Amino acid sequence: MSFVKSLAAGMAVAASLIAPQAGAASTFFPTAPLPFELVNLRTTVDSCAFNPDTVQVVNTGTAIQVRMRDNNCLVPGTPKQVDIRLGAFPVGLYSVEVAQGSFENVVVTERLQFSVIPRSTIFVAPPIPFPLTDYTGAWWNPSQPGWGVLIHQSPLDAVFAAVFDYVEGPNAAPTWVTLQSGRWKSASTWEGRTIRTTGNPVTAQDLGEAYLQFDVPPPEGAAPGTKWAIVTHRLPNGSTVGRYITRMP
Incomplete structure (x- = not known):
């Protein structure tokens, strides 16, 4: 009988120790x-x-x-x-x-x-513009053979374009410039810099501003149904040129 009482007392003590933790x-x-x-x-x-x-x-x-x-x-x-x-x-x-x-x-x-709690929403004012389509491709003007523009638009809408051109006049010569380091000003207008790369070692010269304006009204005499853009950039001689281009089929 004393053993049963001792066991019961021990269990009571153990329970009192466990209870505060629970x-x-x-x-x-x-x-x-x-x-x-x-x-x-x-x-x-x-x-x-x-x-x-x-x-x-x-x-x-x-x-x-x-x-x-x-x-x-x-x-x-x-x-x-x-x-x-x-x-x-x-x-x-x-x-x-x-x-x-x-x-x-x-x-x-x-x-x-x-x-x-709801996830926080980052509000950017005004909203950052982005293009609604991919303008990647080879662009040219069929009425002005001899020059063109290669445009690459990345999945994040960054633009890199190469313009293969020529300088008119007594010192006429083919020339290449790239359009880069820019951003979208609207869904159809990109603004960046004209860069000329020359020499060995390679050196890059910033010639000035550059623009790509897409989905513009077609020039006079253009074939119906074609979409046009205007590329504006600087030339190595310091002049600025802006011309119509359309994507090659």
């Missing part, structure tokens, strides 16, 4: 979850009594209950911190109950709440 305040991780980001309940448990195989998470709308059935321990284990996955949720306010005991006799030991 009531330790729990938190959520992350503390401010975004929509459909995984949410965990971070709580402190008794390393002996806690059995992860018995943990159940019951989700009913915005109400969540975490049920845990402890092991029977005569001597309390050391406290440890565990994360219990609750799930991923849309924007809203959610209530969480932490319950312990057998599944037939569940006792709620803690009630908490967390909010899923």
